[in-house]
Amino acid sequence: MQSWRLIRQVSRRLTWGLADQAMSTLTNFLLSIYIARTLGATQFGAFSLAYVTYGFAINASRGVSIEPLLIRFSGTVLPTWRRATAASTGTALLVGLILGTCALVGGLLIGGTTGLAFVALGLTLPGLMLQDSWRYAFFAVGRGHQAFINDTVWAVVQIPALVLLRLTGHSNVFWFVFAWGIAATVGAAVGPLQAGVMPKLAGSAAWLSRHRDLGPRYVLENTGGNASGTLQSYAVSYILGLAAVGYIQASNVLMGPIRIVFLGISLITLPEAARLLRRSPHRLPLFCAVVSAGSTLLALAWGAFLLVALPRGLGHVMLGSLWRPTYPLVVPATLTMMAGCVTTGALLGMHAMGAARRSLRAVVGTAALTLSGALTGAVIGGTLGTMRFAAVGAWLGTLLFWWQLRQSVHESKTVSVPGWLWPRRSEKSHSRSATDSGDLPPRRHSPYHRGTLGALLYGFPGQAQRVIGNAR
Numbered sequence: 001m002q003s004w005r006l007i008r009q010v011s012r013r014l015t016w017g018l019a020d021q022a023m024s025t026l027t028n029f030l031l032s033i034y035i036a037r038t039l040g041a042t043q044f045g046a047f048s049l050a051y052v053t054y055g056f057a058i059n060a061s062r063g064v065s066i067e068p069l070l071i072r073f074s075g076t077v078l079p080t081w082r083r084a085t086a087a088s089t090g091t092a093l094l095v096g097l098i099l100g101t102c103a104l105v106g107g108l109l110i111g112g113t114t115g116l117a118f119v120a121l122g123l124t125l126p127g128l129m130l131q132d133s134w135r136y137a138f139f140a141v142g143r144g145h146q147a148f149i150n151d152t153v154w155a156v157v158q159i160p161a162l163v164l165l166r167l168t169g170h171s172n173v174f175w176f177v178f179a180w181g182i183a184a185t186v187g188a189a190v191g192p193l194q195a196g197v198m199p200k201l202a203g204s205a206a207w208l209s210r211h212r213d214l215g216p217r218y219v220l221e222n223t224g225g226n227a228s229g230t231l232q233s234y235a236v237s238y239i240l241g242l243a244a245v246g247y248i249q250a251s252n253v254l255m256g257p258i259r260i261v262f263l264g265i266s267l268i269t270l271p272e273a274a275r276l277l278r279r280s281p282h283r284l285p286l287f288c289a290v291v292s293a294g295s296t297l298l299a300l301a302w303g304a305f306l307l308v309a310l311p312r313g314l315g316h317v318m319l320g321s322l323w324r325p326t327y328p329l330v331v332p333a334t335l336t337m338m339a340g341c342v343t344t345g346a347l348l349g350m351h352a353m354g355a356a357r358r359s360l361r362a363v364v365g366t367a368a369l370t371l372s373g374a375l376t377g378a379v380i381g382g383t384l385g386t387m388r389f390a391a392v393g394a395w396l397g398t399l400l401f402w403w404q405l406r407q408s409v410h411e412s413k414t415v416s417v418p419g420w421l422w423p424r425r426s427e428k429s430h431s432r433s434a435t436d437s438g439d440l441p442p443r444r445h446s447p448y449h450r451g452t453l454g455a456l457l458y459g460f461p462g463q464a465q466r467v468i469g470n471a472r
Helices: 002-073 078-110 112-140 144-167 173-195 201-210 215-239 242-254 256-279 281-312 314-352 356-412 424-436 451-459 461-471
Strands: none
Touching: 002 078, 002 112, 002 144, 002 173, 002 201, 002 215, 002 242, 002 256, 002 314, 078 112, 078 173, 078 201, 112 144, 112 173, 144 173, 215 242, 215 356, 242 256, 242 314, 242 356, 256 281, 256 314, 281 314, 281 356, 314 356
16 A cells, blocks of 8 residues: 555656756747748757757856755655755855846947847846756655646746747747746746745855755756767857758657657656665666666657658648758657667766766767767768767766766765676675674664765765754
8 A cells, every 4th residue: 555655656656756847948939930931041040059058057056055955855754945945046046147247248248149149148147047957956845736837937937038029029049048038037037926936145154055065066067968969059050151050950859759858867866766765775776777768769750750840741831841851860860869868877876876976977988989079070071970870979987877876876885786887796806805804784763764865975085073963
């Protein structure tokens, strides 16, 4: 009976995760489709450069504000969650203010079509960062329906705003990006009313200091992976032109629906992994493998569907005249998406155990492989070569991710190491070395065995007291 109740709770959280991600991605997806159909390849390329910069900013914000909240405060009592959320959302707002200023200054210096996109992004980046932080804060406490409502507010404001801009003759990349960001800011303003918590900008310094063992590493990890895509877009625009960037972004737009599922699942998998680590740590590796396998199969099925459906009218509906030059990019885009799905489970496991150093190495190594492959492909094979070589780099990175997860599991001493994840010989030698050194495995009810805290304590022994203080 208890197992059935647990399954229903997980299913409910997963349903809200998918629904919220569908609504969140819908706002970005509709904006991309609208610009692609309305403004053409050049302005869509300018929008793409601003959009990947937004991706860089949001990953930086999540590294210092969201990741520590999800790892250390998922499923906590409400007063504890409120205190943590106030500081976490305040930190996200601070990141938005700093990076928004940088984007605004950069847009003024760049000028032209690209500069207009960056100016609009800079003006609205604080609201975009704050709205994103509310979504994850609600999922940390199990309120997925409130995240869905918040993203619905964003969509309800954005859609009529885009239509109004077109009817009034303001069809350019500045106004479209500005309307998108303002709509997100409205959602950010609704967040405190839902949560009963105000973002505490003054508490950001204490939050950053308290979680400095995780924050900087996750910033490097998140931005390291995203920086690869950002630098790739900048470099491709220099080598092949803005239109090529537009075609690559259009191929990413085609992956939008499967990305909805992928990101919707990821919204709840980290909190679930943290709970699983507290209840049944020996099941964590299998959980990671199932997440990767399921999402990879979904990505494969979606890519096959696109290959069949795009020439039969779906391409024109989604991308207008851009669909024909984008169609050859579907196969490498699908392969890249599948590689990302394969790495998801490994990254999830490392995050749940707090193995920030391991996950950072995996992300940075994969980013370097993907970026070097994309640039080589751009020089050798143009737009199609960029996508093909980037896919090769992404698949090489999957090996690095799962190797680092194996190392993390072996080092954590809280998770049972399955035979399929770690060679038996290494297990035995590790057991002998632990015995020789006098280290005993933790008892099942030891305080070191309780979830992410135990993994962090064993992974970073020099920081034990600080981690315990932070968890409290």
